[in-house]
Amino acid sequence: MKHSLRFYLQLTFTLLVCAFLIVPVVLSVLAGVTENFFVGLSSGFTLRWVVQVWDTYQLTIWRSIVIALACLAVTLLVGVPLAYMLARHQGGNSRLARVFEELLMMPVAVPGLATALALIMAYGQYRAFRGSLLFILVGHVLFTLPFMVRPVLAVMQSSQLAVLEEAAASLGAGARQRFFGVVIPNAASGILAGALMVVTLSIGEFNITWMLHTPLTMTLPVGLADAYASMRLEVGSAYTLIFLLMIVPLLVAMQWASQTARTRVRL
Amino acid sequence: MNSSLSIKLRQCAKTFSSGSGAPALEPIDLEIHPGETLVLLGPSGCGKTTTLRLIAGLEFPDAGGRVLFGDDDVTDLPIEKRGVGMVFQNYALFPNMTVGENIAYGLKIRKMPAAERAARIDTLLEMVHLQGLGHRRIDQLSGGQKQRVALARALAVEPRVLLLDEPLTALDAKLRETLRADLNQLLRKLGITAIYVTHDQGEAMALGDRIVVMERGKIAQIGTPQDIYYRPASEFVADFIGTMNRVRGVTRVGHLQIAAGIVPLANANGNGKADQQATVMFRPEDVEIVSLDTAGAEMFGDVMSTFFMGDRTRLMVDVGADMPMIVETRRRGVWHAGERIGLRVPEHAVMQLPVQHFSGETRS
Numbered sequence: 328m329k330h331s332l333r334f335y336l337q338l339t340f341t342l343l344v345c346a347f348l349i350v351p352v353v354l355s356v357l358a359g360v361t362e363n364f365f366v367g368l369s370s371g372f373t374l375r376w377v378v379q380v381w382d383t384y385q386l387t388i389w390r391s392i393v394i395a396l397a398c399l400a401v402t403l404l405v406g407v408p409l410a411y412m413l414a415r416h417q418g419g420n421s422r423l424a425r426v427f428e429e430l431l432m433m434p435v436a437v438p439g440l441a442t443a444l445a446l447i448m449a450y451g452q453y454r455a456f457r458g459s460l461l462f463i464l465v466g467h468v469l470f471t472l473p474f475m476v477r478p479v480l481a482v483m484q485s486s487q488l489a490v491l492e493e494a495a496a497s498l499g500a501g502a503r504q505r506f507f508g509v510v511i512p513n514a515a516s517g518i519l520a521g522a523l524m525v526v527t528l529s530i531g532e533f534n535i536t537w538m539l540h541t542p543l544t545m546t547l548p549v550g551l552a553d554a555y556a557s558m559r560l561e562v563g564s565a566y567t568l569i570f571l572l573m574i575v576p577l578l579v580a581m582q583w584a585s586q587t588a589r590t591r592v593r594l
Numbered sequence: 595m596n597s598s599l600s601i602k603l604r605q606c607a608k609t610f611s612s613g614s615g616a617p618a619l620e621p622i623d624l625e626i627h628p629g630e631t632l633v634l635l636g637p638s639g640c641g642k643t644t645t646l647r648l649i650a651g652l653e654f655p656d657a658g659g660r661v662l663f664g665d666d667d668v669t670d671l672p673i674e675k676r677g678v679g680m681v682f683q684n685y686a687l688f689p690n691m692t693v694g695e696n697i698a699y700g701l702k703i704r705k706m707p708a709a710e711r712a713a714r715i716d717t718l719l720e721m722v723h724l725q726g727l728g729h730r731r732i733d734q735l736s737g738g739q740k741q742r743v744a745l746a747r748a749l750a751v752e753p754r755v756l757l758l759d760e761p762l763t764a765l766d767a768k769l770r771e772t773l774r775a776d777l778n779q780l781l782r783k784l785g786i787t788a789i790y791v792t793h794d795q796g797e798a799m800a801l802g803d804r805i806v807v808m809e810r811g812k813i814a815q816i817g818t819p820q821d822i823y824y825r826p827a828s829e830f831v832a833d834f835i836g837t838m839n840r841v842r843g844v845t846r847v848g849h850l851q852i853a854a855g856i857v858p859l860a861n862a863n864g865n866g867k868a869d870q871q872a873t874v875m876f877r878p879e880d881v882e883i884v885s886l887d888t889a890g891a892e893m894f895g896d897v898m899s900t901f902f903m904g905d906r907t908r909l910m911v912d913v914g915a916d917m918p919m920i921v922e923t924r925r926r927g928v929w930h931a932g933e934r935i936g937l938r939v940p941e942h943a944v945m946q947l948p949v950q951h952f953s954g955e956t957r958s
Contacts, residue, residue, distance in 0.1 A: 490686040493652055494744075496673045497680035498700030498751055508699075512690040 359564035376565035387550035406475030414483035439534025482517030598628035606659035633802030679753030694728035700751035854913035855893030880943035891936025
């Protein structure tokens with residue numbers, strides 16, 4: 328196949344942009360497994376730094392996973408019924424529903440530091456709460472809730488849910504039976520997409536967490552900053568490597584989920 | 595099936611809060627006889643779907659309206675407590691379930707044992723001619739099959755009344771006709787009280803024991819298909835059902851003088867007065883084409899265009915009025931544009947209706 332000059336110019340440009348984005352990632356990963364990054368790759372490869380990170384920061388990793396799962400549980404319990412209510416309220420297009428959705432998005436638009444500061448000012452005096460993981464969880468839920476509500480709401484609006492529910496009701500199903508038997512299964516793709524998004528965002532959340540954390544409630548991204556600030560570059564890079572290993576499967580799963588969601592809507 | 599049920603609406607009106615404030619449905623009284631198929635017919639926005647949803651329990655009437663199922667007042671019962679079966683325009687099948695699971699949904703809600711359920715699914719699949727498709731996914735079905743499943747699902751719970759909301763509208767013409775025939779047969783066999791909403795007059799005629807023609811939230815006429823077609827109660831009904839010629843002229847003794855000739859008037863229709871402006875209507879198939887030289891020709895016109903439709907030919911004839919006269923004949927023949935032809939209408943086919951000026955009456 329013969330391509331025009333224009334094609335090759337575009338290809339070159341695209342590859343350059345890709346390289347620009349990927350090179351730092353590759354460098355960072357390499358730094359995490361290099362004996363001495365200032366000397367260069369010739370100093371040899373090692374897993375020493377990865378092991379060191381694991382020994383030092385293992386707790387932050389577990390903490391991040393626990394918070395992400397707790398955050399998922401809360402956003403599911405709050406977000407799915409909320410999306411349902413918004414969808415049922417005049418098909419989700421009422422003024423009230425839109426205002427509510429905008430309000431939900433606020434913590435995403437407002438700088439995380441400001442959100443965190445507000446939380447500390449309001450609840451900082453409750454010492455036990457302030458020092459617990461629960462405090463971090465509150466920040467994460469605030470930040471991730473819209474990412475659960477939006478995809479669920481979108482699926483609910485597109486799947487003629489109102490008519491399906493009417494059909495179920497005509498067959499004798501009460502409100503609870505309709506919600507669990509019809510609404511939830513038919514919003515499953517949206518719920519899955521939202522869930523993966525929430526977990527991913529929660530694991531990587533830095534801004535709010537950095538302000539809210541105490542030395543005893545440090546999460547993975549905060550630990551990462553800590554490592555870069557106070558230890559060898561190689562340790563911080565090894566930390567990044569571990570983070571990538573956790574987050575990449577989630578991102579792939581997210582792509583897969585949105586793909587299935589799209590296929591279902593097409594049907 | 596349960597013994598058939600009569601349904602009564604008493605002064606049922608419906609005003610939607612989000613609308614213009616004008617009622618979507620004026621207070622109506624309607625009685626549906628046990629076992630009959632009643633068709634609600636009208637253009638979109640006439641209130642037919644609202645009426646159906648009031649009966650279903652998906653909407654509730656404004657204060658003062660009552661809905662009675664037999665002797666039970668069900669006005670305040672939600673749909674899940676009314677024991678109705680419903681078929682929707684867009685099928686509304688549950689995409690997360692198979693055909694069999696869809697049909698069994700209502701039975702499962704009623705806690706019917708699994709073995710009994712399976713037997714019932716088979717019976718119902720057979721009833722709607724879908725034997726062996728119980729394990730299919732919904733997205734593997736054609737539109738016609740989907741609507742058959744929806745029908746089986748609605749009938750599975752042995753409803754006291756079957757409500758059908760434009761069930762054939764989403765299907766293509768050929769399929770619509772097949773399914774219409776099957777539906778007709780099924781409704782007669784089951785003897786179930788059924789209410790059928792449509793905007794398609796052909797469907798209404800074919801399926802309805804009685805037809806309710808609705809217009810702007812009011813009932814324009816209730817009657818058998820023959821009543822509605824041959825004896826329309828208003829210009830609106832006459833126009834909505836079938837095609838209608840409308841000619842203006844001046845009344846003379848025994849006939850109406852129009853530009854192209856005369857239209858016979860029965861004495862009872864002539865209002866007794868001569869020399870009055872009047873409008874009469876008649877159907878295209880009632881106009882006879884007669885040869886020019888016989889004495890039988892009462893009107894004359896020039897053929898503007900012809901449409902051969904197989905079983906009949908439709909002619910648009912210029913009779914010197916604003917609108918061409920539409921003539922349909924089953925006679926075999928070829929007419930050419932510009933040809934002059936003779937026409938006559940038998941007296942019994944001519945309708946004279948009280949003229950209603952809706953534009954003056956409507957709420958603003």
